[in-house]
Amino acid sequence: MRLSIIVPATGPQSALDNSLVSVLENLPDQTEVLVPHHEEYEDPYDLGEEVTFVASPQAAPIGLLKAGIAASQSEFIHVLMNGVEVTAGWTEPVIQRFKRDSSLAAVSTTIRDSKQSKIAGIRYRGGGSASAVRASRRNKASIDGPCLEASFFRKSSIETLGELDEQLCIRQTNADMAARLKSCGLACEHESDSVVRGELSSLPSGYLSSRQLERVYRRHRPRMGRTAPLMHLMATTANVTRHGPSWGLLTSTLGHCWGNLQARWSAETHWEPGDRESTILKFPNKNATADDRGAEDLCVEDRRAA
Template sequence: MVLVTKYPPIPRLSIVVPVGCDAAAFEATLVSVLENQPDGSEVIVCHDGDYDDPFSLAGEVRFVTAASNDLVDAVSAGATAAHGRFVHVLADGLRATDGWADSALEKFEHHDAGVVAPVIRSGLDQVILGAGWHDSADRLCKANASGKRKVSAGRKNIGAYLTASFWRRDLLRSLGKSCDLRDELEACYAYEWMSRDAGWRCVLADESNVISDHDSINGDESSWSRGTRLRAIRSSFQTGGWSKACKASMIATIANGFRPSMFAESIGQVFAPLSEASITKSLRPQDVVASDDGGAAMIHRMPERSFDVSRRAA
């Protein structure tokens, strides 16, 4: 008798669902994923060690322990544990819809598509809260929110929100190891700039819809710190300094002339040079897998089997 060892099929997609601070929101997100789970996919739940699986889902999902319940740590742990060629992150408060992953995965047929942004819609009236984001004169990391039910014309350079995004697995892994920023919005912004620097681009999947239980994108709140920190991150990849920061701040202030709530964020960009040095030290774009180096290799590489779920992802 010949014994043949059978290995489970390697999934094409790994869906990472982090456990956040809101247990009810996390459960709603996980249920939506399981109800609409695509064929050839696995579901990974990332938590800080305190989640005890009250619904006995160990047979349907894989549980991975992250360094903390911060989104950035959870995503990093999920990407390291993922067996799929592609990784989808869906954070709590967001819900999957029927077929939402199919059209997003099709976008990876473009060899330089490293990340794909789905359309985030309000659960109340289906209007678009964010079809990715872009940088504009009045604001950095500005949501592509049309306030309509149809996606507006695409933009050349967009980014994806980390809370709802599709990635090439090896790209996401390398970003997690190359960025020390732990704030969710800052990491989201830095990931996009590092990806561009490595030759990748973000693509919008206009037929991939996720539903938000909130009426705004997380991290979209205006603040002085938001303007300062995002401008400092951008300056790490473009010309920085006081002159550039002052000019950007002045333009943003004028552009937001009829929106007083945005003044603090606009003026905050002036002080970006104070944070540029520390932020630059937190980013190692040279360690991000490049589109011309990793594109073919990451598709055919066998999954690692040595991941210890009791420890933080390396």
């Protein structure tokens, strides 16, 4: 197989059906479709001959995604979250891009949402949060990572980035993955000719989103340079004040406090790249800033010291 398309079975059944129908109607050659699902999920449309269903004890989206990645048999992996619909020929420009440039670890599609906005990818801000980057006709979008809702990865790069965190929502996993790619200088680019339709995932409640933001920030703080504390303060302030004078403001503040304590004392929040130093060194980021190169050097030095 050349490509594995992973569609985790989360959310409403109708959204999953729409995603699968669009994929199967436009399925390229040498491609397998994997649907990781909770062990209680059933196949109501008898798609067993066209789709490989992967049972998982985890019901959370990231847990399901990990099960799909583990079951994949291809060089390239395409993650498509529930409800996102593809268009004809959306995989080919991405695969060709991977083949032309062996330094690419990930590629972000163009996600066209209901407001006709075009999302190109994710930029990590250094404070535990990330922002979506809009596609531009004039300038090449500068991104640190793809939107997990519709993203492509070289499977070897996923192994380098390490195990995904099941305690994070999709939105915070976007930030986490972008930070990992940025830390190790692994290249991610936007492919404007690969278009899908869908929405970016929403953040959970104020308490959960605040706790997860702290988790991501503490995980990547050592590699994000001197401006990281300032960016974290700005991200925390924006996250708390977006609720206004309400109960959400209090729960968001508590989430930041508890997440901070958890991240400081829990070994689970510590992240190291996978044991693939040769892969890390293989993907130089040609557009890296001085701070980015410093983070990349630290990443490589950590691997050599391990």
